[in-house]
Every structure is written in C-alpha cells, then in structure tokens.
Amino acid sequence: MTYTPTHCVNCGVENTNFTIYKNGTQLSRITLPFTGANPTYLLLKKQRFLCKKCNNSFTAKTPIVEQNCYISKHVKAQVMIKSAEAQSLKSISKDCSVSPTTVQRVINEGEKQFKPYHAKLPKHLSFDEFKYAKGAMAFEYINVLNGDILDILDRRDSFAIKNHFMVNYCLTDRQNVETVTIDMNAGYVNIIKELFPNAKIIIDWFHLVQLINRSMNKCRVHVMNQLRTSNNEDMKKYRRLKRYS
Ligand SMILES: [Zn+2]
Known part of the structure; x- marks a missing residue:
C-alpha cells in the first residue's frame, strides 16, 4: 500500500520537490471478519516515508485500521454488535477471531462513546x-x-x-x-x-408467586415431618405429602 503524501505528518512540511521520499515498507497482519468459516487476515505491506526536512519517518495510513492497531474496524464493529446480544466474551472472541481481552477492550472503548439519552421518563x-x-x-x-x-x-x-x-x-x-x-x-x-x-x-408478580410457593412448601414440610411416626395412618398421610417434594 503506497501513495504520495501531501505533507509530512511530523513537521507538516508540504511535499514538493521530493521533500518526502519512499523508504522501505513495513508488513503487518490485520484481522478481518471471517470469510464463511475461515479466519481471515490481510497481510499488508505499508509504505514507509522519510521526510528530508525533519528527518523523521512515518508509515502510510489506511482507513481499514486505526493507527497502531491490527484489528480491522469491521471486526471491531462486529464485536460491538455481538456485545448487544447476551453472549459471553469467550463466544464473541471465537466468532470474531480475536482474544477475549481484545473483545473486552473494544467494548470498553465503545462504552465511552455511548451516552444514554435521558429523555422523559415513561409513565x-x-x-x-x-x-x-x-x-x-x-x-x-x-x-x-x-x-x-x-x-x-x-x-x-x-x-x-x-x-x-x-x-x-x-x-x-x-x-x-x-x-x-x-x-x-x-x-x-x-x-x-x-x-x-x-x-x-x-x-413484581414473579417474586410474589415465588414467595407464596416457598412459604407453602415450608409449611408442607413442617406438617409432613410431624406425621413421621410409627402410626400407620400418619405414615399414609406422610407419604401423600412427601409426593410433592
Ligand atoms: Zn517532516
């Protein structure tokens, strides 16, 4: 990947008369979204530039990844979309072929941009x-x-x-x-x-029903245990109540 830079990213000098010249390449492996069932990587040879004025070098930029990052923006977007579903970090990590740590980092970064909109409260x-x-x-x-x-x-x-x-x-x-x-x-x-x-x-109904259920059950066990005697009639009743455990 190469192009002719318009100016130096370090000192800002305009690139006229070969002030900035091409100076080797740098290879990086960028993670892309899966292609079907295959993990997909882009081996990208990036152009290095050297500026004659400030004597500093810099690398060609690509919109596919952010600077100093090897995970494509598409993969990051995929992680964000999956994080909205109830999925574990591990499962997202598998689906996007990045480590769970990266998944967590992407979510943390995304969270900073997310501002809940406190509109009017519902009734x-x-x-x-x-x-x-x-x-x-x-x-x-x-x-x-x-x-x-x-x-x-x-x-x-x-x-x-x-x-x-x-x-x-x-x-x-x-x-x-x-x-x-x-x-x-x-x-x-x-x-x-x-x-x-x-x-x-x-x-909440759920919790109310849950409490009634538990209380009834406690009561059942209490009565049941009182019937656990040598008396045959009592034992009959005991077994009847025992069925509900
Ligand atoms: Zn420069």
Whole structure:
C-alpha cells in the first residue's frame, strides 16, 4: 500500500520537490471478519516515508485500521454488535477471531462513546437488579410498556439511585411517573416515594408467586415431618405429602 503524501505528518512540511521520499515498507497482519468459516487476515505491506526536512519517518495510513492497531474496524464493529446480544466474551472472541481481552477492550472503548439519552421518563417504570463481574450488583430501569432498558448503574444502593434520578430528571418529569414495579426484596422502597411522589409501587408478580410457593412448601414440610411416626395412618398421610417434594 503506497501513495504520495501531501505533507509530512511530523513537521507538516508540504511535499514538493521530493521533500518526502519512499523508504522501505513495513508488513503487518490485520484481522478481518471471517470469510464463511475461515479466519481471515490481510497481510499488508505499508509504505514507509522519510521526510528530508525533519528527518523523521512515518508509515502510510489506511482507513481499514486505526493507527497502531491490527484489528480491522469491521471486526471491531462486529464485536460491538455481538456485545448487544447476551453472549459471553469467550463466544464473541471465537466468532470474531480475536482474544477475549481484545473483545473486552473494544467494548470498553465503545462504552465511552455511548451516552444514554435521558429523555422523559415513561409513565410505567420497572426497577431490577442483576449480578455482574464477580458478584457485584448492578441496577437497571426499564420502560414497562416496550421493555426498553433506559439506563444501567453499576451500583444499586439508595444513594446512587437517588442521585442518578435527581441529576438526570427534573421534578415535573418524575411527577409524571404513575407506577414503579420492583422486586419485593428491593432495599430502595423509601426513595421511590421521594423520587416519584405520584407513583404507585407494584410488587413484581414473579417474586410474589415465588414467595407464596416457598412459604407453602415450608409449611408442607413442617406438617409432613410431624406425621413421621410409627402410626400407620400418619405414615399414609406422610407419604401423600412427601409426593410433592
Ligand atoms: Zn517532516
């Protein structure tokens, strides 16, 4: 790959009268997206230039990769697209023929450019928590009607959540929220009243059903164990209850 540079990238001098001349090449291996099932690489011989004025050299640039990088922009775009799906670093790394470390780096770089758009809050919000890196808990809030994730915080304590909503949404906006659906065990019930003064709190069905289920089961085991005697009638009942375990 070669061309005639218009000026020197080091000192900026214009390339007239052979101020900049071609001076050897540099070979680099660039990772491209898979071709069908085959990992694909581009062996690119890049032109080296030497500037007579400043005596410094530089390498020809290509739009395929960023400077000092051997992974093509297409592969990086592919990693970003795959990272939006629920896939592990390892599986993305396999699909894009780059190391898991590179996958993580590309995601971290992409994350810097991603600014969540804090538009108006929807009328119906849902709060949720999930585990990430080594068991730390993150917090997310969702538009109930369309399932859109509105933002994710890397902490879930009341202080962080309160601060986030105070900074990003005005009171009028928060007053328009009609319902907030939460996990029954959520520790931030108190701040919901403060943040969304007109909102009703709804306990998530899933967690309610889960609690009823567990309580019923506990009760069953308790009664069952009392029937575990030498009495035949008792044992009959015991076995009947045992069936549900
Ligand atoms: Zn120069």
